[in-house]
Amino acid sequence: MQLRSMSAANYRSLRAIRMDIAGVNLFIGENGVGKSNLYRALQLVQAAVRGNLAHEIAAEGGMSSALWSGPRREEKNFRIKFEVELIDEERAIIFRYRVEAGLRPPAAAGFAFEPQIKMEELSIETGSRPVTMMKRAGPGIMVRGERGRMEEYPERALASETAIALLGDAGHYPEIGTFRRAIDGWRFYHGFRTDRDSPLRQPCLAVTSPLLDEDGSNLAAVLATLTHIREDTVELDRAIASAFNGARLSVPPPGVYADFGLIFPDFPKRVFQPRELSDGQIRFLGLAAALMSYRQPPLIALNEPEASLHPDMLPPLADMVAGAAHSSQVWVVTHSEQLAESAEARCGTRPRRVIRRDGATWIDGMRLTGAMDNETE
Structure with a gap:
């Protein structure tokens, strides 16, 4: 399955962003514009699927560090939100997964700065409308059973654990298992x-x-x-x-x-x-x-792979990226104009320039729908 789109909201410098994903995705920009936060958002989706989202956010400073860093209105339920859409082209199935995490209510159980999973949903689309396979709000989980009806899952989720990991471990829900295996196969190489x-x-x-x-x-x-x-x-x-x-x-x-x-x-x-x-x-x-x-793997993500490399090594690196793109989606975050230009020449994909717009991370030339103007895929 291929990643078709991703969105993130209220996470660090990502106020609200959605983008379509191509076979090769090159991101270039100055220091501090949020390139690595885009990369990290995908990692956190994988962490949710694996069941260690709370640990990953805690390791980067907890919810107080992970929440949108810019000015915001007073919102009662301010949450980090991630969503991905994958497509299985062979079976013509679209999978959509979203997860929202927020702070612990004052009187609730749990640790003060660990993320509390507020909402999750996995749906699939094979025809004209999506079908919900799993939905979770609070600790209760509803899942579509063997008879095709939504039913309550007998086990309630802890506030900091994801339902998709809990259900996937149960082994009774093939669509959930298929989606989890696809996401679990992603590989992130952060130097x-x-x-x-x-x-x-x-x-x-x-x-x-x-x-x-x-x-x-x-x-x-x-x-x-x-x-x-x-x-x-x-x-x-x-x-x-x-x-x-x-x-x-x-x-x-x-x-x-x-x-x-x-x-x-x-x-x-x-x-x-x-x-x-x-x-x-x-x-x-x-x-x-x-x-x-x-x-x-289905997706290979490289964060600043040019670090420590001599400039003469960048064209061979771009050759390898182009070769990997024949069987994997590739996501490259770089500071190097030379690497971006070399990869563009070999892959035919224009680099996406990451900028700050009104204090938030954005892609230059990207529409609100997530599509890029004049982008070659």
């Missing part, structure tokens, strides 16, 4: 650590790894899977040679642990180990594994 103890630089257990972990801790296993199980590294070899002036990847057959290194043209008989590589080199290898893994 990689590149210090001496970075997970990217460490050997890892030799276990077949079709996807890169979000912290990059299984990088060696992903590269070994591509080399020794898929036995096809043509595109990966091309990207590495282009980024590193003809260098090539060395991945020995793994034993208990998987490892890798690089061989440079000036030192053809020596393998440079991960601990010897520069920050930019090890970060590029992490991005290569994220974008070229054995099995591609």
Whole structure:
């Protein structure tokens, strides 16, 4: 399933924004305009589906930090709101999910600054009108049962847990399970650590790894899977040679642990180990594994992937983004004009310039409906 649109309201710098989502989505803008908040809004939708929305918001400072940061009217029920729309083109089904979270009422149970889930709804559309599959207001949950009727779910949700996670774990609602699996498959790469103890630089257990972990801790296993199980590294070899002036990847057959290194043209008989590589080199290898893994996730989101990269590495990175777009939706947040231009040239998608409008994050040239003027998809 593909993400077709997303909206967010009252979250940090996102006062109220809705946008249509393309196959490749490039976001560029100055510091402080809210590019990362758009990225983070999608992460929080995934957190809601996984059942850890409260934990994620608490980790970023609680509701007092997450709520819209600009001036607002006095509203009795001021809430963060997220909504996504996914389409299953093969079965012609549209899934819509929305969730709203607010502060704890003064006399209610719960911790003061953790989010309280106020409303959730999942609907599907296969014809002329949407059909509600699940709806939650407060602790009570209504769900469409096997007979096609809305019925009360016997378990009441805690104020800080999401109903969609609770129902999905129950295993009795196939539409909810299908939607959850699609969202759960998204991958977010918010930079990689590149210090001496970075997970990217460490050997890892030799276990077949079709996807890169979000912290990059299984990088060696992903590269070994591509080399020794898929036995096809043509595109990966091309990207590495282009980024590193003809260098090539060395991945020995793994034993208990998987490892890798690089061989440079000036030192053809020596393998440079991960601990010897520069920050930019090890970060590029992490991005290569994220974008070229054995099995591609439905959505790959990269937040400022250009960090630490030499400018010569940006065109090869754009090549990898274009390659990944054949099987995944790609979301890239960047400061780099060069990366945005290179990706546009290869993907045919115009970068979306993120700006501040009346203090809120907005996309230059975007209509209120979420469509972009003269955008090529």
